[in-house]
Amino acid sequence: MAPSTIDLFAFGEDRLLELTAQHPTPFFAYDLPAARERFRRLRAVLPARVRLAYAVKSNPGLPLLETFAAEGAWFDCASAGEVSAVLAAGGTGSGMVFAGPAKSERDLQAALFAGARVQVDGIEDVQRLHTLHAGPEPLRVSVRVNPASGVSEAAAIIGGGGPSAFGVDEEVVDEFLAQAAAYDRVRVSGLQVFAASNELDAGRLLDNHRTALRIGRRLHETHGIELDLVDVGGGLGVRYAAAQPSLDVRALGAGLGRVLEENEWFTGELLLEPGRWLSAPTGVYCARVVRTKVSRGERFVMLEGGINHLLRPLLTGQSFPTLAVRPGVGVIGGRSASGVGGDLVPTTLAGPLCTSLDRVGTGDLPADLRPGDVVVLGQAGAYASTQAMTHFLSHQPPEQVWVDGAGAATGRAVQLSGSPA
Template structure:
C-alpha cells in the first residue's frame, strides 16, 4: 500500500481498482461496492444489542442494488416519501420493517405508507387528523410521534438543529397538549416515539447522550400518559470521516452504551430503532470526474471538472468537502506518496464544475501541482448524499452513470434519474 492507510480508507476502492474503473467508464460516474455495504451492515448489527433494530435511511442513497443488498440482510428502512416507499418494496423490503417520516407528508405519502403497512411518524396533529380519515382498518392505526426536544441535545455540526426551533415534529413543551388532542381521534393511537437530533456525529458519547434524552421523553409518555411504547426511534447521526485526521466513530462504545441505556430504563419493553444512512452507504461509493482545465486566478488555483454541483451538491450546501485524490489513466494514483511517483507535490486546490454560475464549487482539496486535462479526480465517501441530492437537470448536462460493483465485477450500470 503506497498511500497511507488512513487516507485510502476514505475511498471505497483500492488504487488498482480505481485505475481500472476510470479507464473502463467514461466520466463522470459514481461507483459503489455492494460487498462493502454488506460488510458494514453486518459489522454494525453484530455490535448492537438484540433489541436494537437497524433501519437504513433511504434518503442517503436510494439506489436499487443497495436497497436489495440491505433487504437481503433483514434491514428495516427509514423512508421519507411515497417514492422511497415504492423503491423499498421493489427491492424486497416490507412495510412491517419500514418507518415513514417527514415534516410535510402529502396525502400520497400517507396513502403509500398505509398501503405498505409501514409505521408512520406523525409530526403534528394535522397528520393525525388525516390518518384518522384515511385509515380504514378494524384496529386503531399505531403511529409514532416525532418530538423536538427542549434540552439535552448535542450536535457537533448544526445540521439537524439540536434543540432549537425546528420544522420537524412536536416541540417537547407542546407534547402534553398534542397527546390530549390526538386522543380525540379513535382510529389513530400513539404507541411510538422518534427523536432525531444529530447528523454525522463521530463521538459515541454525544450520540448516547441524545439517546438518553429520547428515553427520558419516552418515560414521560409512559408515566404521565400511560403509553406502553412499542418502538422508540432514536434516529441516525452515525458519522463517517471526511478527512484522514478525523477519528472513526467507536461502534463498540456505541453498542455497549446502548446496552446501558436500555438497562437504565426497565419500564421500556419495546424495540429501539437506529436509522443509519450515511454510515452504511457513504464509504461504499466514489465519484469520479475528469479534469477539463486548470487555472490560477489572483493567486487561487482552480481545477475545472466535467461535473459540478449538478452531480455533487453537498459541499456547497454544508461547506464540507469530500476527500479527494487524483488518478492518471494508464498510470494510477498520482501525487504525494503514490506508487507512480508522478503528479508532484500536493497543493491546495479549489474544485469547480462546468456550470455557468460562480456557485459551482464542489469543494477544496490538496491535489497534484501538475494535474492536467484527462486526469480524473476521485471523491471519497460519495456513497451518501451525493448523486440524488445534486442539481442533476441544471444546464442540461449529461447525468453521471452509476456503476454497481460486486465481487469485483460490474453488476449494473445506469444513469442517475430522479424519482
C-alpha cells in the first residue's frame, strides 16, 4: 500500500489489523488525538480575530464534541438535539451559532435557552424570535445572505450563488432589513455567507470570503450596521483520493489575515465553520466481506453494511477511499507494509439491503478478496454514521469505537440527548 494512499486512513496498518481483530464488524473507529491535533494545527495558522466553530452536523459524537470543547472550540449547531449535545459535552452558548433554513419553534427555544447566536434565514425567523425573546436588551442575530455573484464551489452541494433554500437573497436584503427593523426586540448585527463544500483550493475559499466581506461592507455603509460577527462558513475540504491535493491551511490562514487587512471598516470577529476538515480524517468504517460476484462484467463485493451505515457516496457520487485487511495478515493488495501484494481491480461495493440503491461506493480492491476479509473505508469521520439510513431493514447499527491517546478503545456510541426544556 503506497504511503500516499494509507495516509487517507485514520489508522496505520498495524492499528487497523489490531482494531479489526478486537472489535466485531461492522464498526466505525475514531482517533481522538488526531482530532485534537487537527484542531490545534488549524487554530495555529489562523489570525487571532478568527474564531473556529466546529460544524456539529459532520459528526456529533459526544467524545469528539468533548475533545473540541476542551480545546476552546465554538460550535455550529443546526437542531435542538445538537445544541443539547454540545452543552452536554461542555460547550457553551456564548461560543455557539445556530443555523437552519426551516427552524422549528423548539429549535429556536433551544438556541435561546443556550444563549447561542441565531442566524436568521428570513423574516419569519425574526418574527418568531421577537415573540420568544424576553431579555431586557434586543437579541443580536446574524442574517444569512445568499450571494448574487462572486461565489463558487468545485462540487455543487451547498449551491454556490444560485437559487437556494438558505438565507436571504442578496438582491432583496434591503427589503429584508427594512422589515426586520419593525421588530425592536431583535437586532441584526452579524452576517453569514456560506458558499462552498469540501473545497480543496484555498484561493477559491478566500475569494468566497472576500465576497462575504463585500456584502458586509454594503450592510455597514448602506444601513449603518456595526457588524460584530461575520461568519464565512466552512467548506474546508479533505481529499478522498491519493491523487487529490490537500487543502493548504497555512495559505488559508495567511489569506484570511490579508482579507481582514483589506477591510479596515470591520472590527468584529470572523467565524470559520470547519466540520469535515476536522472530523473526516479521524474516522474509518470497517465491514467484512460476505460474498463477491461478477455480474455482466462488473465486479461486486457485498459487505455486511450498506447505506444503512454509509449513505453519502450514494447521495453525492463521491466514494470514500478503500483498502482491505485480511485478519492475521494485514493490508492486502498492491504494495503494503506486510509485503502482501496482489492485483487491485475496480470494484463496486454493495450492502445487505434489499434495494438496488444499496451502493456504498467504488474502489480498487484485491482481486483475491474473499469472505471474512475486512474492507476499510477512510475519511469516514464526517457525514457517515449519523447521515445513514440506520433504521432501514432493521439491521443492527454499527458500533462506535473511540480510541484515546493511550491506544485503548471504548464502545461509547454517538450520543444525542434530548433538547433543553
